Amino acid sequence: MLPKLHLLLRFRFLVSASNRHFTRSNSVFRITATYSTICPNQVESPNEEAIEHPRDSIQIFKQWGCCENDLLKIFSRQPSLRNAQATPLLSKLNLLSSLGLTGSDIVKMVNCRPRFFCSRINNCFDERIEFLVNLFGSREMLRKALVRNPSLLTYDFHNTMKPVIALYEEIGISGNDSIAMLISRPTLIPRTSFNEEKMEYIKKTGVSKGSEMYKYVVSLLGISRIETIREKVTNLEKFGCSEEEIWSLLGRSPLILTLSVDKVQRNMTFVLGTMKLSPRVVLEHPFLLFSNLEAVLKPRISLARKQKEMELDPQIKGSIMLTALRMTENRFLNLFIKCHPEDVANELLDFYKHAKGLKPLAESSKKILRKGFPF
Incomplete structure (x- = not known):
């Protein structure tokens, strides 16, 4: 009787110990087994009892290396993490530990994807990591990509990620070009779609596969909606640009596709109506579409008129005008304002600051219409 009782008590002790350290989830078991890897600062002395695992997210993030300021950023961006269950959170951090991610990286990832x-x-995690390491060339490059776009670990691996990357390789974007686009365009994978019309647009730009601009043209057209592309091309046609000229412009400066219709419309109206330049000048100098209308174009053109009225030298006119519009603020001030005597320079500076401070009519009551993703 006593041996049977002894065996029963021993069995109950083993079951109890198992319940304390193991669950059905393989990821939880990995956490228990490699906890010292995640929290290297927690060193267990052989003469001391085992250190108790953190019970909440605050302790977890602190042991990961996050300071109070980091915790404030994390919880302000995603408040639900404050009450997150310890076991699933530890499971995810355990998977990330092999990628060399630090506490500051975690803060950036939560800020990017709350x-x-x-x-x-943990879906296809090992297979996904192996694929991404081969794609980016090293774990360090993969770490940088994950900080920029943590969703690389959450996309549907077999039905979304691999097919999209294979599609770009088929079109002609692979290797370093593929890496550059995945890092600079975090939404590349979930938003990419190609059809015959988009492939025709790529041909219209006249950009060859060997060109430096090819990857930008293809990726921007890939993530853009067909309706939005048509709308932006039509918008430029209204100002006297032919369709052939527009696609040639987009081949040389594809980032124009990232500009809103409203911005292009306002800049073109000012360049053609106030500066009295032709559409061809914009085609040759696309920076006129990117420049800030209120902070750069309007105040500098106003200053040029002021200098002309005061008959000062040098003046902002002719070919110098386009150069002046591209200058940094400090260089512009040194060359066209501070070069004059102190009293004249002060007058011009006051005029320039006033011109920069002027807001368009009804700007404060302007309603911002959000259409979702701008492309």
């Missing part, structure tokens, strides 16, 4: 820790990242 709901990242609410997503499952």
Whole structure:
């Protein structure tokens, strides 16, 4: 009887110990086994009892290396993480530990994707990491890409990520070009779509596969909606540009596709109506579409008129005008304002600051219409 009782008590002790350290989830077991890897500062002395695992997210992030300021950023960006369950959070951080991510990286990832820790990242994890390391060339480059776009760990691996990357390789973007686009365009994978019309647009730009601009043209057209592309091309046609000229412009300066219709419309109206330049000048100098209308174009053109009235030298006119519009603020002030005697320079500076401070009529009551993704 006593041996049987002894065996029963031993069995109950083993079951109890198992319940304290293991669950059905393989990821939780990995956490228990490699906890010292995640929290290297927690060193267990052989003469001391085992250190108790953190019970909440605050302790977890602190042991990961986050300071109070980091915690404030994390919880302000995603408040639900404050009450997150310790076991799933530890499981995710355990998976990330092999990638060399630090506490500051975690802060950036949460800031970029607040709901990242609410997503499952253990699906095809090892296969995904192996694929991404081969794609980016090293774990360090993969770490930088994940900080920029944590969703690389949450996209559907077989049905979304691999097919999209294979599609770009088929079109002619691979290797370093593919890496550059994945880092600079975080939404590349979920928003990419190509059809015959988009492929025709790529041909219209006249950009060859060997060109430096090719990857930008293809990726921007890939993530843009067909309706939006048509709308932006039509908008430029209204100002006297032919369709052939527009696609040639987009081939040389594809980032114009990232500008809103309203911005292009306002800049073109000012350049053609106030500066009295032709559409051809804009085609040759696309920076006129990117420049800030209120902070750069209007105040500098107003200053040019003021200098002309005061008959000062040098003046902002002719070919110098386009150069002056591209200058940095400090260089512009030194060359066209501070070069004059102190009293004249002070008068011009006051005029220039006033011109920069003027807001368009009804700017404060302007309604911002958000259409979602701008492309």
